[in-house]
Amino acid sequence: MADIQYRLEQVRRVSGEFPGPKSVELAERRKAVVAGGVASSVPVYVADADGGVIVDVDGNSFIDLGSGIAVTSVGASDPAVVGAVQEQVEHFTHTCFMVTPYEGYIAVAEELAKLTPGDHEKRSVLFNSGAEAVENAVKVARLATGRDAIVAFDHAYHGRTNLTMALTAKAMPYKTNFGPFAPEIYRVPMSYPYREESDIKGEEAAQRAITMIEKQIGADSVAALLIEPIQGEGGFIVPAEGFLPTLAAWAKDKGIVFIADEVQSGFCRTGAWFASQHEGVVPDIITMAKGIAGGLPLSAITGRADLLDAVHPGGLGGTYGGNPVACAAALAAIGSMREHDLNARAQHIEHLVKRRLEALITDLGDGGIVGDLRGRGAMLAVELVRPGTARTTKEPNPEATKAIAAACLEAGVIILTCGTYGNVVRLLPPLVISDELLEDGLDVLVGAIRAHA
Numbered sequence: 001m002a003d004i005q006y007r008l009e010q011v012r013r014v015s016g017e018f019p020g021p022k023s024v025e026l027a028e029r030r031k032a033v034v035a036g037g038v039a040s041s042v043p044v045y046v047a048d049a050d051g052g053v054i055v056d057v058d059g060n061s062f063i064d065l066g067s068g069i070a071v072t073s074v075g076a077s078d079p080a081v082v083g084a085v086q087e088q089v090e091h092f093t094h095t096c097f098m099v100t101p102y103e104g105y106i107a108v109a110e111e112l113a114k115l116t117p118g119d120h121e122k123r124s125v126l127f128n129s130g131a132e133a134v135e136n137a138v139k140v141a142r143l144a145t146g147r148d149a150i151v152a153f154d155h156a157y158h159g160r161t162n163l164t165m166a167l168t169a170k171a172m173p174y175k176t177n178f179g180p181f182a183p184e185i186y187r188v189p190m191s192y193p194y195r196e197e198s199d200i201k202g203e204e205a206a207q208r209a210i211t212m213i214e215k216q217i218g219a220d221s222v223a224a225l226l227i228e229p230i231q232g233e234g235g236f237i238v239p240a241e242g243f244l245p246t247l248a249a250w251a252k253d254k255g256i257v258f259i260a261d262e263v264q265s266g267f268c269r270t271g272a273w274f275a276s277q278h279e280g281v282v283p284d285i286i287t288m289a290k291g292i293a294g295g296l297p298l299s300a301i302t303g304r305a306d307l308l309d310a311v312h313p314g315g316l317g318g319t320y321g322g323n324p325v326a327c328a329a330a331l332a333a334i335g336s337m338r339e340h341d342l343n344a345r346a347q348h349i350e351h352l353v354k355r356r357l358e359a360l361i362t363d364l365g366d367g368g369i370v371g372d373l374r375g376r377g378a379m380l381a382v383e384l385v386r387p388g389t390a391r392t393t394k395e396p397n398p399e400a401t402k403a404i405a406a407a408c409l410e411a412g413v414i415i416l417t418c419g420t421y422g423n424v425v426r427l428l429p430p431l432v433i434s435d436e437l438l439e440d441g442l443d444v445l446v447g448a449i450r451a452h453a
């Protein structure tokens, strides 16, 4: 990118053994002390990261197409974020906003009021993780409506805490043997255009969910509808046009709080500040985390003032929520998003990636393994199926997905997978990645898909 100065050379460079000797040594130390339940998708250990590259302890330079799961949109060492953090830690690292408050928290809330959809009066609360934001959005919705039921969707991912496990759809690895789960959570069908039985429209898919809610729960019992406008871990599923607006309008009519979980899709990732904006949806509450603070742990909920102010003083908070260093980082990261127009940049990335992958799909024809190419901005994915089933039975191909991600990694490209069926390769590059580096990463990905097709 013309206006971005990189500290590290933006190149793909892998040599020698993989993983290298220093990474192997760290893996051994890790095995002795880190719990086995924490898995890492990449076997190398990081020494440095900047722009579109991650450099490991053995000096290999990888192209980062994962951004630490959609977090480092402004890069992993954006000078503006680094400077703001340094400035803040020299003064105070923590006082607790619930004890002795500070300006940074208020300034972040002011930004969130400006950036989130809708020009109604808004209030915000800051937390540490995405799961915590979702939990608190549910707390607010239940208190404000006096109702219990929360409706979530097929393929949803909302976190790993007890309540958010219940809200998450996928058993393995997120829920299996971790129960019992929180009650009053209901699940209804998502709009998943690639896997619909028929050519169902977004409005019809919404009506299918609404009918199920009305018949099985009753609208009057529902506190909130919780949905990712573009699903993340579930497979980067973009619902059919009309699905989200129909649900939001119905929720409004029934006094149900419409919560958009934009933890992954927020902050320029999809080419807009929030994915809800692509269809003009104005959520009652929006949850945010991941991309918000250039890598520092911060999350937030922003919503209608009448909902958030319904909660009694002291009902919301947490020791670290809205930590001053994280707030300083968020203000700087948001500044970088504006300065470099990262929404336009995400749209440009969509154009580059889709052009390459559409050409590949045409080339492979119906016998290929790419079933679907989807996503918005720099939140893009290919869904892989068994050869020849792309237009027929659409049989998931998790083996090829794994093999492709592994081949990319050995060639120096970090690529993540996701999906209910484990058959989706997802692309989440830092939005500040250069065109040259992205094209090089795509060469590797396209080559790996071809080799497995």
Ligand SMILES: *Cc1c(COP(=O)(O)O)cnc(C)c1O
Pocket: 128, 129, 130, 131, 132, 134, 157, 158, 159, 160, 228, 232, 233, 261, 262, 263, 264, 265, 289, 290
């Ligand atoms: C990652 C994610 C969460 C959970 O965020 P954590 O910070 O890992 O707790 C919740 N919702 C969505 C949509 C996510 O992608």
